[in-house]
Amino acid sequence: MVPSSNKEIKGFALYVELASLGVEMVAPIALGAYLDTYFSTKPLGIVSGIILGVLGISFHIKKRLF
Secondary structure (H helix, E strand, O other): OOOOOHHHOOOHHHHHHHHHHHHHHHHHHHHHHHHHHHHOOHHHHHHHHHHHHHHHHHHHHHHHHO
16 A cells, blocks of 8 residues: 555655656656657657656656645
């Protein structure tokens, strides 16, 4: 279960939260790179993945802080 407030995040739960942020950033970029090689649209997929990753992390951080 994910802690509901910042005070409840302690120890290992903090590392799990940080790891989930990393996955939220890397997964769209990896998917974009795969789609670039599959459809031969070199920069479009990676750039889209970066934008989606940053937006995903932004919404996640906003949800956790507010």
